[in-house]
Structures are given as structure tokens and as C-alpha cells.
Amino acid sequence: MAKVVLPELGEGIEKATVSYWYFKEGEKVNEKDDLVELTTDKATFNLPSPCSGMLSEIYFHEGDTVNIGEVLAVIEESQN
């Protein structure tokens, strides 16, 4: 299981808002696929998938605020 964590985004940035999920729970994702888009201030940014597998759980949905370091989702890695 791989955790999708909101990384450091810069000095003084403590949180961001989920603006768009590119995949739904249960869907297959490939490593480096755009997984989720978030917004801070007047900027949107993407988080790529850290691995290939199935997006098994999403903890924060569109409109939710996420703190840096929190887990947004979990991916069950493919057994390749």
C-alpha cells in the first residue's frame, strides 16, 4: 500500500484545497499519472501517482482542505 501525501509546497504554506480528482476509488492508475489537483492561493498544482496500482481509498474530496503531510489517498500497488 502506498500513501499519497501532501508534500511541502513552500515556506509558510500549511494547507491546500482539493480541486479535482482525475480518478475515482477502485480505478487503476499508473505511476506518474496526474492523480489529484489541489489549489493554494491563485495556483493549482498536481500530485502524480507515486506508483502503479488501484486507487483504493480517497480520504479528502473536492472542496476539502488538506494539511501538509496528511494522507490524501491510498494506492494498492500492482504486483509486477
Added chain:
Amino acid sequence: MDFRVFNLGLVDFKKALQFQKEIFQEIKNNSFNGALILCRHYPVITAGRGGKTENIKVPLSELKNRGIHLYEIERGGDVTYHGPGQLIAYPVFNLNYLKKDIHLFLRQLEWLAIDFLSDFGIKGLRHKGLTGVWIDKKKVASIGIAIRDWITFHGISINIKQDDLDNFSLIKPCGMDIEMTSLESVLNRGVEIDKIKNNLIDKFRESYEFRKPVTHNS
């Protein structure tokens, strides 16, 4: 760090966005590390990810009658207007080679616009929590960006011409009840955009300490 400048002139918003995405891909492929795209747009309203339809004050049919397209796009922020009286800069920069700090990048865009205005004897301001550049309580420059894989696109538009402010009345710019202003309005004289765009390029060069850029006219 490589820094290429592209002057697109007066160009359709969608074409310029497509061009940004092509440049983005080249930068992602490491063909080069940064590009500054300068242009002006035919009248258009864009809605960023925070865009709310109630911030467009007229029916969409009215926009159509005026020949103004509406595009929903992936930048941050609410609705804004772009027109031929603005100088627009789209920095497509690979922050992996600069600093991976989203707010710092936004603040740098504000500071270089303030620096650009100061060369005309105008005091541009930042208002905390209200991204953009202001002259007193009126907004002169709007900012909205997108970052993918730490490469930026979209950017900053600076109102230059006084006669291109009317269309802002069609919207609540950035979702707020604010007045817009322009460089010409404050100077009370005419300014040719083509003659001042190099000033803005210089501000980017000074801010990012790039090597002398290669300029491509298209």
C-alpha cells in the same frame, strides 16, 4: 538556465493556451528550462478552478453577442477578463531549477509587476490575501497560475490601455466587487504596448537571473 522569450502579439486565448502547453511539454522533456510567452488577447473571459458562474454578471448570450468567448481553465482563481489592452506574460518555468515554492513564485510575479510600474513613476501595491497588484484600491494586474510537475503555466496580465477596462463590468473580477485601473488611466496619457513589453521581459530577467534570453517572434 535557458530562458526563451516568445512574442505572440495579438492572439486568440485558446491558441496561446495550446502554445503554452506545447512549450510546457518541451520543458518537461528537458529541451530547455524556461520560457516567457508575451501576448495580448482578443476579448475573452476565463474562469479558473475557483470560478463561480454568479460572478459573470450578464447572460452568456450577452457575451456571445459581444463576441466574447468564455473558457473554463485549469489555473487558480475566479473569473477574469482579457483583452487587447493588456500586456500578458505567461512564464512557463521549471521550478525544479529555481525554488519549489508556490507562494514565493506568486509573490515574485507581484514584485516584478510592481517594479515594472515603478519605472513609470507608479506605486504598485500588494494587498495581503488579495493576490495581484493594486494602485491604491484599484487592481491593475491579475495573477492566476497552474503548476504541473513543478512547471508553471498561465501567469499575469497587466492592464495597460484605458479603453479596454469596460468589459470588466461584465464580471466580478476574481469574485470581488472591485474597480480595475490601467497604466494609461493613472498616467493620463497614451502608452503603446509594443514599446513597453521589453521592460517587462527585463523585469523577469532581473528577477530570475537568467542568462540573456533568445527571442522568437511569431
